[in-house]
Amino acid sequence: MATPAAPLSVEELRPRLPELTLIDVRTPGEYASGHIPGAHNVPLDQLDRAVPALRSVTARGPLAVVCAGGNRSATACDLLADAGVTAASVTGGTSAWAAVGHPLERPAEGRAVWPMERQVRLAAGSIVLAGVLADRVLPGAKYLSAAIGAGLVFSAVTDTCGMAKALAKLPHNRRPAAAPSLTATLHSLEN
Numbered sequence: 193m194a195t196p197a198a199p200l201s202v203e204e205l206r207p208r209l210p211e212l213t214l215i216d217v218r219t220p221g222e223y224a225s226g227h228i229p230g231a232h233n234v235p236l237d238q239l240d241r242a243v244p245a246l247r248s249v250t251a252r253g254p255l256a257v258v259c260a261g262g263n264r265s266a267t268a269c270d271l272l273a274d275a276g277v278t279a280a281s282v283t284g285g286t287s288a289w290a291a292v293g294h295p296l297e298r299p300a301e302g303r304a305v306w307p308m309e310r311q312v313r314l315a316a317g318s319i320v321l322a323g324v325l326a327d328r329v330l331p332g333a334k335y336l337s338a339a340i341g342a343g344l345v346f347s348a349v350t351d352t353c354g355m356a357k358a359l360a361k362l363p364h365n366r367r368p369a370a371a372p373s374l375t376a377t378l379h380s381l382e383n
Contacts, residue, residue, distance in 0.1 A: 196269040197280035202289045212254040217268045219365035221305040226296035243275045245378040258282040260307035311359050
């Protein structure tokens with residue numbers, strides 16, 4: 193078991209980009225909509241597959257992990273530490289990087305995809321609203337809203353998000369056809 197490295201701000205990250213390997217744990221759709229130059233996409237739900245490659249990366253130099261805002265990258269760093277891999281989370285993520293005016297790399301086939309946190313808020317809010325409105329016609333539909341509320345509480349307490357895992361599987365969050373596969377990304381990291 194390793195200890196996660198101290199988090200990096202985007203200002204600390206920028207001069208260190210040439211010396212470290214940067215892993216973006218957002219969904220492939222989010223990654224394709226704009227990522228920090230040089231970042232490799234390894235979605236959080238596929239991180240366990242990447243542990244051997246990331247272990248070999250850390251043998252050659254430091255590893256940093258980024259997401260949209262910093263929550264998923266912090267989770268990834270904890271998971272990697274449990275697997276014996278030391279990595280630093282980028283505080284504020286890609287959003288903070290872009291907010292201070294640093295460039296984002298966008299592949300030609302990239303399209304704008306909302307960050308996962310925003311997708312979860314839209315889905316949860318829509319289901320809660322639908323449950324409340326449907327209860328006027330179908331008594332008991334409000335329990336759907338209660339179930340989503342309970343799920344959100346569970347998500348906050350456990351720092352996990354089942355809804356995000358489900359939303360990550362939607363077509364707009366998947367890897368674009370022209371993007372390298374996860375297998376190709378892991379192969380490039382190992383070499």
